[in-house]
Amino acid sequence: MLEAIGQYVTRLLSELEQTLSIPTSFVVIEFLGTFAFALSGIRLASAKRFDLFGAFAVGLATAVGGGTIRDLLLRVQPFWTTNAVYFLCCAFAVVWVMAFRRQLVRQQNTWFLFDTLGLALFNVIGIEKSLNLGQTWWMAITMGCVTGAAGGVIRDLLLGEVPLIFRKEIYAVACACGGVVYILCRHYGVPGSLNAAVAILAVIATRLLAVRFHWHLPTLKGE
Amino acid sequence: MLEAIGQYVTRLLSELEQTLSIPTSFVVIEFLGTFAFALSGIRLASAKRFDLFGAFAVGLATAVGGGTIRDLLLRVQPFWTTNAVYFLCCAFAVVWVMAFRRQLVRQQNTWFLFDTLGLALFNVIGIEKSLNLGQTWWMAITMGCVTGAAGGVIRDLLLGEVPLIFRKEIYAVACACGGVVYILCRHYGVPGSLNAAVAILAVIATRLLAVRFHWHLPTLKGE
Amino acid sequence: MLEAIGQYVTRLLSELEQTLSIPTSFVVIEFLGTFAFALSGIRLASAKRFDLFGAFAVGLATAVGGGTIRDLLLRVQPFWTTNAVYFLCCAFAVVWVMAFRRQLVRQQNTWFLFDTLGLALFNVIGIEKSLNLGQTWWMAITMGCVTGAAGGVIRDLLLGEVPLIFRKEIYAVACACGGVVYILCRHYGVPGSLNAAVAILAVIATRLLAVRFHWHLPTLKGE
Numbered sequence: 001m002l003e004a005i006g007q008y009v010t011r012l013l014s015e016l017e018q019t020l021s022i023p024t025s026f027v028v029i030e031f032l033g034t035f036a037f038a039l040s041g042i043r044l045a046s047a048k049r050f051d052l053f054g055a056f057a058v059g060l061a062t063a064v065g066g067g068t069i070r071d072l073l074l075r076v077q078p079f080w081t082t083n084a085v086y087f088l089c090c091a092f093a094v095v096w097v098m099a100f101r102r103q104l105v106r107q108q109n110t111w112f113l114f115d116t117l118g119l120a121l122f123n124v125i126g127i128e129k130s131l132n133l134g135q136t137w138w139m140a141i142t143m144g145c146v147t148g149a150a151g152g153v154i155r156d157l158l159l160g161e162v163p164l165i166f167r168k169e170i171y172a173v174a175c176a177c178g179g180v181v182y183i184l185c186r187h188y189g190v191p192g193s194l195n196a197a198v199a200i201l202a203v204i205a206t207r208l209l210a211v212r213f214h215w216h217l218p219t220l221k222g223e
Numbered sequence: 224m225l226e227a228i229g230q231y232v233t234r235l236l237s238e239l240e241q242t243l244s245i246p247t248s249f250v251v252i253e254f255l256g257t258f259a260f261a262l263s264g265i266r267l268a269s270a271k272r273f274d275l276f277g278a279f280a281v282g283l284a285t286a287v288g289g290g291t292i293r294d295l296l297l298r299v300q301p302f303w304t305t306n307a308v309y310f311l312c313c314a315f316a317v318v319w320v321m322a323f324r325r326q327l328v329r330q331q332n333t334w335f336l337f338d339t340l341g342l343a344l345f346n347v348i349g350i351e352k353s354l355n356l357g358q359t360w361w362m363a364i365t366m367g368c369v370t371g372a373a374g375g376v377i378r379d380l381l382l383g384e385v386p387l388i389f390r391k392e393i394y395a396v397a398c399a400c401g402g403v404v405y406i407l408c409r410h411y412g413v414p415g416s417l418n419a420a421v422a423i424l425a426v427i428a429t430r431l432l433a434v435r436f437h438w439h440l441p442t443l444k445g446e
Numbered sequence: 447m448l449e450a451i452g453q454y455v456t457r458l459l460s461e462l463e464q465t466l467s468i469p470t471s472f473v474v475i476e477f478l479g480t481f482a483f484a485l486s487g488i489r490l491a492s493a494k495r496f497d498l499f500g501a502f503a504v505g506l507a508t509a510v511g512g513g514t515i516r517d518l519l520l521r522v523q524p525f526w527t528t529n530a531v532y533f534l535c536c537a538f539a540v541v542w543v544m545a546f547r548r549q550l551v552r553q554q555n556t557w558f559l560f561d562t563l564g565l566a567l568f569n570v571i572g573i574e575k576s577l578n579l580g581q582t583w584w585m586a587i588t589m590g591c592v593t594g595a596a597g598g599v600i601r602d603l604l605l606g607e608v609p610l611i612f613r614k615e616i617y618a619v620a621c622a623c624g625g626v627v628y629i630l631c632r633h634y635g636v637p638g639s640l641n642a643a644v645a646i647l648a649v650i651a652t653r654l655l656a657v658r659f660h661w662h663l664p665t666l667k668g669e
Contacts, residue, residue: 051390053388072295087361160385162604162605163604275665295519304585321666
């Protein structure tokens with residue numbers, strides 16, 4: 001049974017690799033990133049005592065919400081509709097939360113790392129997809145931010161919370177930094193794959209440094 | 224005046240019958256289902272002291288929200304944009320709530336029945352629309368759930384509540400059961416209309432049994 | 447620096463004028479309306495102590511949200527994706543709130559006026575865009591309301607509030623009045639530009655009179 005699922009997921013991942021024409025390492029990162037995003041939604045849902053379906057739905061919305069809004073705005077087919085791997089990834093995340101409930105706090109740093117990796121990769125995927133569709137540079141940066149950050153906004157709305165990224169975390173700004181780096185590299189003729197790697201590093205660096213040194217944006221003072 | 228409205232609605236319904244090419248009984252169920260969905264939104268809005276416009280808007284969002292999200296994800300024209308009957312149905316539901324305010328509690332069981340009928344029919348409409356557009360079986364089941372359940376999520380968000388279906392009701396799961404039954408019947412060559420009938424019965428049975436025997440999904444324990 | 451930005455904005459505005467083929471005065475009104483919409487989002491965000499990015503995001507969602515939902519429902523390219531002026535306008539609104547924090551209360555009436563002007567113009571833009579795409583008259587009125595009012599609903603959801611326009615303000619109803627006036631004028635053969643002007647005046651008059659005389663819609667009584 002488990003073996004059959006494993007083979008099925010492997011097949012889906014290799015299809016994904018062909019469809020997106022990205023290297024294997026990226027497919028693995030995308031899978032881990034999706035898993036980490038789903039996990040963040042499911043954990044918050046379980047804290048609010050959602051049932052199994054609710055937790056799965058919030059996890060899925062967190063993981064694929066950003067890319068879905070990007071695809072709707074770009075008027076292309078939502079990316080998750082052609083490959084079942086995203087659904088399986090979220091279902092797997094629900095099982096993980098049920099099985100390793102007590103260990104999740106200890107795994108915190110691991111998931112933070114995967115979440116950051118996912119953010120960086122989703123950002124670059126959003127940027128490249130937009131540019132390939134002939135969008136302008138500022139639309140590409142925006143769509144990169146939307147891909148990375150909108151899932152978390154949907155998650156917080158479904159949980160009845162004011163979106164976290166509007167108040168505290170350097171999250172969308174990390175995406176924007178990565179986007180600017182990508183566009184600048186491209187402008188100065190850096191070759192495509194190096195481009196992506198530098199942008200991914202920029203996002204990761206910005207986020208890790210922000211968390212390490214408690215950076216945050218200035219808060220607007222109320223009247 | 225009333226007669227003229229009656230004739231207009233009858234004409235719209237017969238147009239709908241031709242457009243969707245579904246039997247008359249289904250058009251009547253769709254009308255009653257839309258009405259029951261709108262009613263649930265309007266009643267909750269009136270409990271929050273929304274004004275007439277707010278109640279109408281929430282009713283409309285509850286009734287057509289699920290199908291709209293489905294159509295956006297499938298990249299086809301939103302179903303309610305070509306026939307004014309859905310708007311009239313919601314306006315009629317507002318009038319109903321104003322006129323029969325005191326009787327609504329007594330009518331509870333009737334509306335629960337229509338709501339369940341509507342859920343079952345919307346689910347099958349979502350499944351068939353997806354399959355006709357060449358989507359995979361798992362996308363069809365998902366789009367069936369979205370058609371049936373997303374309207375209620377939008378309703379709860381507009382009312383400032385955490386979506387009910389994430390925490391308590393067997394609602395989306397009833398849709399998923401109906402979807403699996405539909406796909407299995409189709410796989411084993413059951414003819415089209417019987418297919419739909421069996422799936423509709425599966426949704427109704429799941430929901431009624433769940434309410435009768437207080438079934439609910441396990442809740443995820445928080446950390 | 448400031449001069450360069452000024453020249454850039456002027457160029458974007460003149461491009462907008464050509465794309466939309468509307469008179470210069472309308473482009474100026476659209477800019478002021480967008481600014482006023484963004485300002486309302488940013489001020490409420492600052493009252494909730496959002497950071498700079500959050501305030502910008504809420505301002506942008508308020509300003510372009512209604513038109514975006516309209517364009518998604520009509521299945522055309524979101525209007526703000528082809529011209530950077532809307533982004534600059536929102537960024538400028540953030541700077542304005544930071545610079546003139548203490549004066550904003552005194553500027554209240556000015557911004558209320560621009561907000562009303564924006565509402566009226568956005569409404570007519572929504573109506574005309576829908577009619578040009580071959581939609582029916584009731585869809586045009588609906589899309590006019592969506593263009594004018596949905597931005598405020600998104601703003602309130604992002605801020606964790608129950609949407610204001612569902613409970614208090616004559617806002618969407620002013621749009622609907624303007625829409626009915628537009629459609630009636632068109633039906634009786636009033637020439638196009640006069641049509642738009644009369645509808646704009648109808649929206650402004652409805653809203654100003656509603657605020658002046660404390661008009662509001664009846665509230666639905668809860669059960």
